[in-house]
Amino acid sequence: MLVVGWRERVDLPLFGLSNLKAKIDTGARTSALHATDIVTFERDGVPWVRFHTKFDDDSIDTDVECPIHDRRDIKNTSGIPETRIVIRTKFRIGKRLWSIDLSLTERSDMKFRMIVGRTALRKHHILVDPNKSNLTTPISATKTDETRISS
Template sequence: MKTFDHLNVIGLREWINLPDLGMVGIRAKIDTGASTSTLHASDIQPFERDGEQWVRFTAHIGTLVQSRHRCEAPLVTVKRIKSSNGQTQNRYVIRTNLSLGDRLWPIEFTLACRKTMRYRVLLGSKALIAGQLVVNPALTYVQDKPSLIDLSGAQ
Protein backbone atom coordinates (compact mmCIF):
# COMPACT_ATOMS: atom_id res chain seq x y z
CA MET A 1 0.00 0.00 0.00
CA LYS A 2 1.29 3.46 -0.86
CA THR A 3 1.61 6.16 1.76
CA PHE A 4 1.89 9.87 1.20
CA ASP A 5 3.98 11.44 3.93
CA HIS A 6 3.77 14.97 2.52
CA LEU A 7 -0.04 15.04 2.81
CA ASN A 8 -1.97 16.04 5.93
CA VAL A 9 -4.92 13.93 7.08
CA ILE A 10 -8.26 15.52 7.89
CA GLY A 11 -11.59 14.05 8.88
CA LEU A 12 -15.03 14.31 7.33
CA ARG A 13 -15.70 17.41 9.44
CA GLU A 14 -13.14 19.99 10.59
CA TRP A 15 -12.95 23.35 12.37
CA ILE A 16 -11.78 26.22 10.16
CA ASN A 17 -11.20 29.97 10.27
CA LEU A 18 -11.59 32.49 7.46
CA PRO A 19 -9.27 35.17 8.89
CA ASP A 20 -9.53 37.66 5.99
CA LEU A 21 -13.29 37.71 6.57
CA GLY A 22 -12.89 37.87 10.37
CA MET A 23 -14.66 34.53 10.88
CA VAL A 24 -13.47 32.14 13.61
CA GLY A 25 -14.45 28.63 14.69
CA ILE A 26 -16.56 27.46 11.76
CA ARG A 27 -17.55 23.82 11.40
CA ALA A 28 -16.93 22.68 7.82
CA LYS A 29 -18.03 19.51 6.05
CA ILE A 30 -15.51 17.99 3.67
CA ASP A 31 -17.12 17.18 0.31
CA THR A 32 -14.77 15.44 -2.11
CA GLY A 33 -17.61 15.23 -4.64
CA ALA A 34 -17.78 19.01 -4.90
CA SER A 35 -15.14 20.76 -6.95
CA THR A 36 -15.53 24.22 -5.44
CA SER A 37 -16.01 25.10 -1.77
CA THR A 38 -19.20 26.86 -0.70
CA LEU A 39 -19.97 29.39 2.03
CA HIS A 40 -23.51 30.07 3.28
CA ALA A 41 -24.30 33.67 2.40
CA SER A 42 -27.27 35.97 1.94
CA ASP A 43 -27.83 39.64 1.04
CA ILE A 44 -25.20 39.29 -1.70
CA GLN A 45 -24.50 42.63 -3.40
CA PRO A 46 -21.85 43.20 -6.06
CA PHE A 47 -20.20 46.65 -6.08
CA GLU A 48 -17.17 48.43 -7.48
CA ARG A 49 -14.18 49.62 -5.42
CA ASP A 50 -11.23 51.41 -7.03
CA GLY A 51 -12.24 50.13 -10.46
CA GLU A 52 -12.42 46.48 -9.32
CA GLN A 53 -15.44 44.26 -8.78
CA TRP A 54 -16.19 43.34 -5.16
CA VAL A 55 -19.06 41.63 -3.38
CA ARG A 56 -20.53 42.25 0.07
CA PHE A 57 -22.61 39.62 1.78
CA THR A 58 -23.84 38.30 5.11
CA ALA A 59 -22.13 35.04 6.06
CA HIS A 60 -24.04 32.74 8.37
CA ILE A 61 -22.27 30.34 10.72
CA GLY A 62 -23.53 28.00 13.40
CA THR A 63 -26.60 25.78 13.43
CA LEU A 64 -28.18 25.91 16.87
CA VAL A 65 -26.96 29.44 17.57
CA GLN A 66 -26.86 31.38 14.32
CA SER A 67 -24.24 34.05 13.93
CA ARG A 68 -24.28 36.59 11.10
CA HIS A 69 -21.18 38.32 9.87
CA ARG A 70 -21.13 41.09 7.26
CA CYS A 71 -18.23 40.59 4.82
CA GLU A 72 -16.64 42.18 1.78
CA ALA A 73 -14.27 40.46 -0.65
CA PRO A 74 -12.94 40.94 -4.18
CA LEU A 75 -15.10 39.16 -6.75
CA VAL A 76 -13.18 36.51 -8.70
CA THR A 77 -15.94 35.58 -11.13
CA VAL A 78 -19.55 34.46 -11.45
CA LYS A 79 -19.75 30.71 -12.00
CA ARG A 80 -22.55 28.47 -13.20
CA ILE A 81 -22.86 25.66 -10.61
CA LYS A 82 -25.02 22.53 -10.60
CA SER A 83 -26.08 21.94 -7.00
CA SER A 84 -26.56 18.57 -5.32
CA ASN A 85 -30.31 18.73 -6.01
CA GLY A 86 -29.63 19.10 -9.75
CA GLN A 87 -30.52 22.78 -10.08
CA THR A 88 -28.16 25.07 -11.96
CA GLN A 89 -27.53 28.58 -10.63
CA ASN A 90 -25.11 31.44 -11.06
CA ARG A 91 -22.96 31.99 -7.97
CA TYR A 92 -20.50 34.69 -7.00
CA VAL A 93 -16.98 33.39 -6.36
CA ILE A 94 -14.54 34.93 -3.87
CA ARG A 95 -10.97 33.98 -2.96
CA THR A 96 -9.92 34.17 0.69
CA ASN A 97 -7.48 32.54 3.09
CA LEU A 98 -8.54 29.36 4.87
CA SER A 99 -7.00 28.33 8.19
CA LEU A 100 -7.23 24.64 9.07
CA GLY A 101 -5.04 23.16 11.80
CA ASP A 102 -1.72 25.00 11.64
CA ARG A 103 -1.99 25.75 7.90
CA LEU A 104 -3.15 28.83 6.00
CA TRP A 105 -3.75 28.99 2.22
CA PRO A 106 -6.02 30.78 -0.27
CA ILE A 107 -9.08 29.01 -1.69
CA GLU A 108 -12.14 29.96 -3.70
CA PHE A 109 -15.66 29.87 -2.27
CA THR A 110 -18.93 30.15 -4.09
CA LEU A 111 -21.55 32.11 -2.15
CA ALA A 112 -24.89 30.30 -1.83
CA CYS A 113 -27.86 29.90 0.47
CA ARG A 114 -27.30 26.82 2.63
CA LYS A 115 -29.90 27.60 5.31
CA THR A 116 -31.49 24.16 5.01
CA MET A 117 -28.12 22.43 5.28
CA ARG A 118 -26.53 21.24 8.52
CA TYR A 119 -23.10 22.62 7.61
CA ARG A 120 -22.75 26.23 6.52
CA VAL A 121 -19.41 25.58 4.82
CA LEU A 122 -18.42 22.86 2.38
CA LEU A 123 -14.78 22.31 1.50
CA GLY A 124 -14.49 20.95 -2.02
CA SER A 125 -11.76 19.00 -3.78
CA LYS A 126 -9.91 22.06 -5.15
CA ALA A 127 -9.32 23.31 -1.58
CA LEU A 128 -8.11 19.84 -0.53
CA ILE A 129 -5.70 19.66 -3.46
CA ALA A 130 -4.34 23.16 -2.79
CA GLY A 131 -3.84 22.28 0.88
CA GLN A 132 -2.33 18.87 0.07
CA LEU A 133 -4.91 17.14 2.25
CA VAL A 134 -6.25 13.62 2.31
CA VAL A 135 -9.56 12.71 3.93
CA ASN A 136 -10.18 9.81 6.26
CA PRO A 137 -14.01 9.70 6.29
CA ALA A 138 -14.01 7.51 9.41
CA LEU A 139 -12.60 10.44 11.43
CA THR A 140 -13.91 13.87 12.43
CA TYR A 141 -12.16 16.95 13.82
CA VAL A 142 -8.67 15.48 13.39
CA GLN A 143 -6.93 18.85 13.26
CA ASP A 144 -6.81 21.18 16.25
CA LYS A 145 -9.36 23.96 16.30
CA PRO A 146 -7.55 26.95 14.72
CA SER A 147 -7.20 30.26 16.52
CA LEU A 148 -6.64 33.76 15.16
CA ILE A 149 -3.45 34.06 17.21
CA ASP A 150 -0.34 34.26 15.02
CA LEU A 151 -1.99 33.27 11.74
CA SER A 152 0.79 35.12 9.95
CA GLY A 153 3.10 32.27 10.99
CA ALA A 154 0.80 29.52 9.74
CA GLN A 155 2.08 27.42 6.84
Protein backbone atom coordinates in the same frame (compact mmCIF):
# COMPACT_ATOMS: atom_id res chain seq x y z
CA MET B 1 0.33 14.43 4.78
CA LEU B 2 -2.45 15.99 6.86
CA VAL B 3 -5.30 13.59 7.64
CA VAL B 4 -8.70 15.23 8.15
CA GLY B 5 -12.14 13.84 8.87
CA TRP B 6 -15.31 14.25 6.81
CA ARG B 7 -16.17 17.22 9.01
CA GLU B 8 -13.70 19.64 10.57
CA ARG B 9 -13.47 23.00 12.31
CA VAL B 10 -11.93 25.60 10.01
CA ASP B 11 -11.12 29.32 10.00
CA LEU B 12 -11.60 32.14 7.48
CA PRO B 13 -9.24 34.59 9.20
CA LEU B 14 -9.64 37.52 6.77
CA PHE B 15 -13.35 37.56 7.66
CA GLY B 16 -12.73 37.14 11.38
CA LEU B 17 -14.49 33.77 11.31
CA SER B 18 -13.00 30.92 13.31
CA ASN B 19 -13.92 27.47 14.52
CA LEU B 20 -16.55 27.02 11.78
CA LYS B 21 -18.17 23.63 11.29
CA ALA B 22 -17.39 22.60 7.71
CA LYS B 23 -18.07 19.47 5.71
CA ILE B 24 -15.07 18.19 3.77
CA ASP B 25 -16.85 17.22 0.56
CA THR B 26 -14.62 15.60 -2.05
CA GLY B 27 -17.71 15.08 -4.19
CA ALA B 28 -18.00 18.84 -4.61
CA ARG B 29 -15.55 20.56 -6.94
CA THR B 30 -15.96 24.09 -5.56
CA SER B 31 -16.15 25.14 -1.92
CA ALA B 32 -19.25 27.02 -0.82
CA LEU B 33 -20.04 29.49 1.95
CA HIS B 34 -23.49 30.38 3.27
CA ALA B 35 -24.32 33.95 2.23
CA THR B 36 -27.45 36.08 2.29
CA ASP B 37 -28.16 39.69 1.37
CA ILE B 38 -25.65 39.45 -1.50
CA VAL B 39 -25.09 42.84 -3.14
CA THR B 40 -22.53 43.61 -5.85
CA PHE B 41 -20.95 47.04 -6.29
CA GLU B 42 -17.82 48.70 -7.65
CA ARG B 43 -14.97 50.10 -5.62
CA ASP B 44 -12.29 52.00 -7.56
CA GLY B 45 -13.48 50.34 -10.78
CA VAL B 46 -13.18 46.83 -9.32
CA PRO B 47 -16.25 44.60 -8.81
CA TRP B 48 -16.89 43.84 -5.13
CA VAL B 49 -19.52 41.94 -3.18
CA ARG B 50 -21.13 42.56 0.19
CA PHE B 51 -22.90 39.69 1.97
CA HIS B 52 -24.05 38.45 5.35
CA THR B 53 -23.02 35.07 6.73
CA LYS B 54 -24.38 33.31 9.78
CA PHE B 55 -23.52 29.96 11.28
CA ASP B 56 -25.57 27.86 13.68
CA ASP B 57 -22.56 27.04 15.81
CA ASP B 58 -20.55 29.26 18.13
CA SER B 59 -19.47 31.79 15.50
CA ILE B 60 -20.99 35.23 15.17
CA ASP B 61 -23.06 36.78 12.40
CA THR B 62 -20.75 38.65 10.04
CA ASP B 63 -21.12 41.16 7.24
CA VAL B 64 -18.32 40.81 4.70
CA GLU B 65 -17.07 42.99 1.82
CA CYS B 66 -14.45 41.68 -0.58
CA PRO B 67 -13.47 41.76 -4.26
CA ILE B 68 -15.25 39.40 -6.62
CA HIS B 69 -12.79 36.84 -7.96
CA ASP B 70 -15.07 35.21 -10.57
CA ARG B 71 -18.60 34.22 -11.55
CA ARG B 72 -19.13 30.54 -12.33
CA ASP B 73 -21.88 28.11 -13.19
CA ILE B 74 -21.87 25.68 -10.27
CA LYS B 75 -24.23 22.76 -9.77
CA ASN B 76 -26.32 23.03 -6.61
CA THR B 77 -27.13 20.06 -4.37
CA SER B 78 -29.91 19.09 -6.79
CA GLY B 79 -27.46 19.03 -9.71
CA ILE B 80 -28.92 22.16 -11.32
CA PRO B 81 -26.33 24.70 -12.55
CA GLU B 82 -26.59 28.21 -11.12
CA THR B 83 -24.35 31.22 -11.66
CA ARG B 84 -22.59 32.10 -8.41
CA ILE B 85 -20.22 34.80 -7.28
CA VAL B 86 -16.83 33.36 -6.29
CA ILE B 87 -14.49 35.07 -3.84
CA ARG B 88 -10.92 34.20 -2.90
CA THR B 89 -9.87 34.27 0.74
CA LYS B 90 -7.55 32.68 3.28
CA PHE B 91 -8.56 29.30 4.68
CA ARG B 92 -7.11 27.52 7.69
CA ILE B 93 -7.47 23.89 8.67
CA GLY B 94 -5.34 22.75 11.58
CA LYS B 95 -2.07 24.67 11.43
CA ARG B 96 -2.15 25.08 7.63
CA LEU B 97 -3.21 28.28 5.89
CA TRP B 98 -3.71 28.90 2.16
CA SER B 99 -5.99 30.71 -0.29
CA ILE B 100 -9.18 29.08 -1.58
CA ASP B 101 -12.07 30.03 -3.84
CA LEU B 102 -15.51 30.09 -2.20
CA SER B 103 -18.80 30.31 -4.04
CA LEU B 104 -21.49 32.30 -2.27
CA THR B 105 -24.89 30.64 -1.90
CA GLU B 106 -27.80 30.51 0.49
CA ARG B 107 -27.39 27.34 2.60
CA SER B 108 -29.90 27.94 5.42
CA ASP B 109 -31.54 24.56 4.88
CA MET B 110 -28.24 22.68 4.81
CA LYS B 111 -26.67 20.97 7.82
CA PHE B 112 -23.30 22.60 7.09
CA ARG B 113 -23.05 26.31 6.24
CA MET B 114 -19.68 25.69 4.60
CA ILE B 115 -18.43 22.89 2.41
CA VAL B 116 -14.80 22.45 1.43
CA GLY B 117 -14.56 21.01 -2.07
CA ARG B 118 -11.79 18.96 -3.64
CA THR B 119 -10.24 21.90 -5.54
CA ALA B 120 -9.48 23.62 -2.21
CA LEU B 121 -7.68 20.50 -0.98
CA ARG B 122 -5.77 19.70 -4.15
CA LYS B 123 -1.98 20.13 -3.98
CA HIS B 124 -2.00 20.56 -0.19
CA HIS B 125 -1.26 16.94 0.77
CA ILE B 126 -4.61 16.36 2.48
CA LEU B 127 -6.04 12.90 3.06
CA VAL B 128 -9.73 12.64 4.04
CA ASP B 129 -10.72 9.80 6.34
CA PRO B 130 -14.50 9.40 5.86
CA ASN B 131 -14.79 7.41 9.11
CA LYS B 132 -13.44 10.23 11.28
CA SER B 133 -14.48 13.75 12.35
CA ASN B 134 -12.63 16.70 13.82
CA LEU B 135 -9.08 15.37 13.53
CA THR B 136 -7.54 18.85 13.39
CA THR B 137 -7.38 21.49 16.08
CA PRO B 138 -8.34 25.02 15.02
CA ILE B 139 -5.97 27.85 15.76
CA SER B 140 -7.07 31.43 16.43
CA ALA B 141 -6.34 33.84 13.57
CA THR B 142 -3.25 35.98 14.08
CA LYS B 143 -1.44 38.40 11.82
CA THR B 144 1.74 36.29 11.98
CA ASP B 145 -0.14 33.28 10.61
CA GLU B 146 -1.21 35.27 7.55
CA THR B 147 2.42 35.51 6.46
CA ARG B 148 2.71 31.71 6.27
CA ILE B 149 0.50 31.08 3.26
CA SER B 150 1.14 28.22 0.90
CA SER B 151 0.07 28.83 -2.69
